[in-house]
Amino acid sequence: MANMQIKDLTKTYKNKVVLDHICFTVKDGEFLSILGSSGCGKTTLLRILIGIESCDSGQIFKDEIEITNLDTSKRQMGMVFQNYALFPNMNVLQNVMYALQLKIKNKEEAKKQSLEMLKIVHMEESIHKYPHELSGGQQQRVAIARALVLRPEVLLFDEPMSALDADNRLVLRKELKQIQKEFHTTMIYITHDQEEAFSLSDRVMVMHEGKIEQIDTPNVVYNKPASAYIKHFVTEHLKEKVSSIEKCTGIDL
């Protein structure tokens, strides 16, 4: 668990401003979703936060310590990718324990911890399977276990459910919420799915064209959208969904 502070982050690609003076904070153990359409700069922001990419200017603090130029491996942060990025030549257990084993240099201990983690993500029965034998949802569970087993203080998600079907998303969403409660890990979650962002998060940050449009609780963003963009593309879309469910079920939501 850690808090984060992002001050005035800017990034430009080939004269195009991708991140425009981004400032926000993430509290200890908070679940923050970053919502925006593709090309709004959210993935770049995430990659800069973890150190895979560098920013042009600005600062990143974790627990009040500046980490802007710190090596990725020393940031104690984890990341789950959209396309799982599991190693195809390793089975489920090997995928989860590989990095831990390199880190603690104790195979038995790494195996023990990995098995525990796989139990938490309900993959304990598939430890000898290879990635190609798993469904998308199962692969993403393994990827989450691989990130969690290293006990990151902050865990970042880059649209982890965008390749999954609707049923799998619902189940995994619930499990993710459960995991966060259990581990109290600070989580930053990128998505373009309004429903996902609003149902999972303590706060939602809406981005548009490299800028933050609004950052607040789902309730406030839903009821008091700060800009026309949010009203158009976020709240109205959700309201439509809500009213169609109300129509179908007859329940007043």
Place this chain on the structure above:
Amino acid sequence: MMKKRTYVRFFLLLFLLCTIFYPLMRMVCKINWNDFSKLMSSLSFRKALGNSVLVTCLSTCLSVGIAYLLAYTIHRTNIKHKSFLKIVIPLPMLIPSISHGLGLMTLFGANGIFSRSLGFNIVGFPGVVIGSILYSFPVAFLILSDGFSYMDNTMYEVSKILGFSRWQTFKKVTFCYLKKPILSAIFAVFTLIFTDYGVPLAIGGKFNTLPVYLYKEVMGLLNFSSGTIISLFLLIPAFFSFLFDLLCKDYTTVSQKKYPLSKNKRRDRILTLVTYGILLFVFLILGSFVYYAFIDNIVLHPTFSLTHFSYVFENHLLTYLGNSLWISLLVSIFGTIISYLIAYFTARDGGHKGMHILAISSLAIPGMVLGLSYTVSFHNTYFYNTFLILVIVNIVHFMASAYLMAYNALKKLNSNYEGIAKVCHIGTIHLLKDVLIPNTKKTIREMFSYFFINAMITISAVAFLYNTKTMPLSILITNYEGNLMLAEAAIVSLILFIVNLVMKGIVSFLNRKEG
């Protein structure tokens, strides 16, 4: 770690600059431009140039045509034994081009087995055309076959729904997908034939082509300056072919739907007949080596004998075979490591465009030109008379294709592995050792065998660089051919074929075992 990576990258870049860029620059700098006008006014040079262009244009059309027919047969008809055919069709690539020329000589040469009964021979222009087709069509076949296998059937379904005619479908769908492979095949084959001297040397007779002219200028007259100017001509098509590959975008898609084969017995029968007809002719040539190797006094009283074998073995065949194996193994090991590492930097480590272009630039340098540039640049150094120069020239000569194999395989792997490695504190060496290499094992084996087979059969790249101690086996073919000892040359070709077949067999066995 960062520092180590920078050192390795710097070393690789230096290697590319020293082994490709430097010799070429040295060679161009040493040109005596007075020779240029002399050469241009020489009638024999102009004749050779005209012959080269004529032979190359005709052979390229026929070679790519045959390759297209074979690739079409494999991918679009219900011909039986497809996997067998896929193995057999590329087999002519396992022997040097000169061997194809010699094979034709034994059958259709001045005193050939068939020409005696037929009453005519094909020495000269027709021989060179046929010989050029024989060794170049498998190259075009592999390129086109690859193109066919990546075609997406959805487009055919769309054209059916839109009511396109067969011709429109071919124009709008097939050709659109195959444009790049067809043009690639044309460029590759054109370059190959234009720069080859094996076939015209063997069966050209008085029909001189540019590479033969170059070979004679350098080997016979030691006229390096003229040689260099001729080699600049040889560079032209290769350079355009290189530019084309660099600039042309591919239309193939990753997610493909397989093409459903329609039933058409007549088509299948005709194409089966044509395919086996072509293969029969090709293997007749290879078979003639076996016949020639075991027959003594072939013109007057053909009798079974092992005298040619004993002669070849008595004349240090095993020493030269040892040289070739030694060179090829070193080329395979170091060539694979170097090209794989370069591909790692260009495909996985954020671009390095300059390094990529340098690595594939050897595609634009014909073997003879490369060999000549090494001769011009290093002939006064200690390096010149060593195995090392033969190993390096081979690595550089064949690096581009092997590098592209590694580059494509590494590019296909998930692009987030490096991100994961950074986040999870997995070092580059661990990532290479435990993730990237295990997931590209098949490609690495293919690269290894590609280097090995080509290093075994190359003549052009090493023709100017060997000495009596370092001479590879393939050169022995030219020597025997020069002394009109066709049976002995056939034996050497046969041995090279067997060694390469074994290597191919080992690689496909290992790849199949893995599944």
